[in-house]
Amino acid sequence: MKARVFVTLKNGVLDPQGKAIGHALNGLGFESVGEVRQGKVIDLDLSETDAAKAKASLKEMCEKLLANTVIEKYEIEIR
Amino acid sequence: MKARVFVTLKNGVLDPQGKAIGHALNGLGFESVGEVRQGKVIDLDLSETDAAKAKASLKEMCEKLLANTVIEKYEIEIR
């Protein structure tokens, strides 16, 4: 099974990278670009075959290692 | 309009960070975890309303700035 985890900064937390990217894109003439936020995407191969179990275990991975829930939130996608 | 861009390392380009995450997850007892790859996710607010135009412009952003196509590939998602 393949899973994808998104780890992004919580709303309201300053995202200096996103800000700089947005600024650079505007500078390049992409004027339609408004707010930009950057996060991480983590793709995992899992030997687990039960989707529910996989999801539970991914949640635990996020809480334990992949995200710092003080400033980050995460989304899990089983594909 | 909101768009999401994924920038990930091309297959064949070594991803030490992904490997380290995989290793750490295995170390934490998540034995089901096999290969792990890490990439970037960039969320953009666009004032553009035409999806086709937005997509074309996002492609240009990726080629020009968001991805280094020597090592990275990208996917675009209009949401």
Add this chain to the structure above:
Amino acid sequence: MKSAVIVFPASNCDRDAATALEEMTGKKAAMVWHQDSELPDVDLVVLPGGFSYGDYLRCGAMANQSKIMGAIKAHAAKGGAVLGICNGFQVLTESGLLPGALMRNAGLKFVCKPVSLRVEESQSSFTRKYEKGQTVTFPVAHGEGNYYADDETLNRLDGEGRVMFRYQDNPNGSARDIAGILNQKRNVLGLMPHPERVVDPLTGGTDGRKLFESLIEALS
């Protein structure tokens, strides 16, 4: 030799480069703001180390979009010398002036320490004062100095004698221990280690002096 140092937002080895150039050439380097569109009349352009644009997104990616890059490319096309150190090397690969890319260190950590380098070629304006095969010590200070290029490119770099410096003890996972490379026309050098930090015996040694002496001899 007349030289210019490019200043990007959050360049931070610009002063070090200027100090070394002044010490070695006796002349002040021109400091050129990234928003300028023209270079002064110089023989050498230095892209200094640092964290241009905070290294956000990718090291060197945003600096590569600066206005001054057009002038730098034109300078290089005319055969003018360009030296990219550390972040400057990253900007040069992003701009396509040098092949390949610099990825995150294999050890995933920033690494600052003196490293031993083999001078692979003395046939260049950057290295003519060194002996081929000589070992020198320059410091590295980077988080993303892991040189990557596909095999074809690597073979070409090797075949054309364009690998100028190789790590003796690879600190970052670089392909084929590459620390610095030349472009095909041999007038653009990019390297991760810092020659400008080794021009004074009190602060790390003098192994970098010959690089500047080479340039002075070649370009004056």
Add this chain to the structure above:
Amino acid sequence: MTKITPELIREHGLSDEEYARIKGLLGRDANLVELGVFSVMWSEHCSYKSTRAHLKKLPTKAPWVIQGPGENAGVIDIGDGDACIFKMESHNHPSFIEPYQGAATGVGGIMRDVFTMGARPIAMMNALRFGEPEHPKTRHLVSGVVSGIGGYGNCMGVPTVGGEVNFHRSYNGNILVNAMCVGLARTDKIFLSAAKGAGNPVVYVGSKTGRDGIHGATMASAEFNEDSEEKRPTVQVGDPFTEKLLLEACLELMATDAIIAIQDMGAAGLTSSSAEMADKGGSGIELDLDKVPQREENMTAYEMLLSERQERMLAVLKPGREAEAEKIFRKWELDFAVIGVTTNTNRFIARHKGEIVADIPVTSLSDAAPVYERPFVKRAPAAGQPAYDSKKPVLDSLAKILAAPDMASRRWIWEQYDHSVMNDTVQPPGGDAAVVRVHGTRKALAITTDVTPRYCRPDPFEGGKQAVAEAWRNLTAVGATPLAVTDNLNYGNPQKPEIMWEIVAGIDGIGEACRALSFPVIGGNCSLYNETNGEGILPTPAIGGVGLIKDVTRQAGIGFKRDGDVIILIGETKGHLGQSVYLREIEGREEGGAPPVDLATEKKHGDFVRGVIEQGRVDTVHDLSDGGLLVAVAEMAIKGNIGADIGQASLADAIPFFFGEDQARYLIAAPFAEAEKIVAEARAAYIPVTELGKTGGSEIILNDKDRVALAKLRAAHEDWFPRFMGREEIPLTN
């Protein structure tokens, strides 16, 4: 309008008596915004209410002190029109919650304190304390803190040249992250925070204000919790890129004469920076919050006044100079806004959407803040030499000690810091003090941070003295004349009398040592309430010391440099094993009293050692501290990659001789002829001096019989940290 209830008062960390006092000062009830303003200004962090009465006792003056405590950082004169500006500050709690960002923003904050005074930062130090290595959180915290410090400092292009690290279970739930910044300015270009005069524009520069970092206590009140799915984090994300631009832009503006006063927005953000500037200038200030650059929509006055967004500064300009200043900040792509004006009303007034949302007498936020003489009770100090097994083989113990968590090489850490950028680092991390040249001169600054917390628990007074003495000794050992101190007083809960005693005695000890050594305190920071589950940290009054080397070619390092040098011990060895590293690492006990510090002896011995370095006669010196004599010899040998052949010169028993932690001692290595002269001169000055042996070979040899290969000691010393950290701890970055 929100009613001020007892719950709300408590959530703001104020007592009922304090609120009554606020009402008295205002002559009415406070509104919610005002309550927020008082709560941050009267917090322990900003008002020093528990320590202020005691801090007054510290010596702060000397002919070379230009600015003592009371400004963003202290300033000393280092000759030729050059000034050195420095300060140390803690970011303990945020670093525990989010180690990378907590440490990074700590670095950013202390840099702003220094460059807001007109200095270019030239060196960073950090004093770190973590829980025991076995604790499940420790590696994660070490990894995050170290990469956060590096992440911010490296991007700023300021070398991080040293610091210290301890591990102890008392820090399991309360790590300490103290960062120190040293900068250089010209004595006639120092910027202060006194907003003198009325009618001057108040300008805001740097990052936009967001809701991030608003005081945790207030988060509980529902009114500020619009997006309930995500509790507002109180941790800041650092933006070193913006800070670097802010630094360059501020220095560019400072090169003009447009500034009247300037101050960074640190703790308590806009509120404290504006109120403090008005207070120091004896003026008033009016802010129009609608003009504040905002990152988020619908921000309330409360949020704007209390946001602790980093990378921002507040300046008061001469009228008419706004456009010139704006041009500079725009060039660096930073926000710039005139958000207010100084007045002669002595009131702090904030307007929002046409209404006055706060109207407070300025002095009620500063002078009228409460000061507490908290009660304290003394613990009896421990005394006497602890028992030990005298048969343990000395060299085995040495190898073990060199690989102990507190003693092992910190290379794993400092190789992650750019310590050579700016090209003036003469002594990188790994010596007694870092040495950084004053750019373009022959002068250099020596910098160190020191405290031995395990001494401070049994004897906070001697421990405080010792911290100062060790900092002074470290500066001396490189050949510098120690000039001044910044402190960072980390303690537990001051409302507990036994902790309050630790604080009071610690300050007394620091004061006594600073007075005796002419080493004034020119700034500092207090971090109290470092407690988890009722257990306080070891008292940890970190001392940051700065000294001056007049001729950078005359300095000393710890590494042996030549074969055949004579190794000389300066100072008396009594063999004090109480609270020693030996006792803890080899006998497994933390016991006994702190080693006594005789300040007159410290001064005498130190002045002698500095003298021979300054005369250019000696280039190899190491002071004796943690681990004692043999550990120092081993460190000198490992650093220089040259062995030593030494003998037990006094005391009947080898263990106290080689591992005792008596103070006021140094090792010198010098060629034979010079060594003979030094010994004679020391004797003539009645300074205890012993010839221990000679440098050479690739082993350490004791008493002509026991020997150990340097390679083995080096491996033990270097391996511990990388092995401990392993590969699992990965800083997750983009």
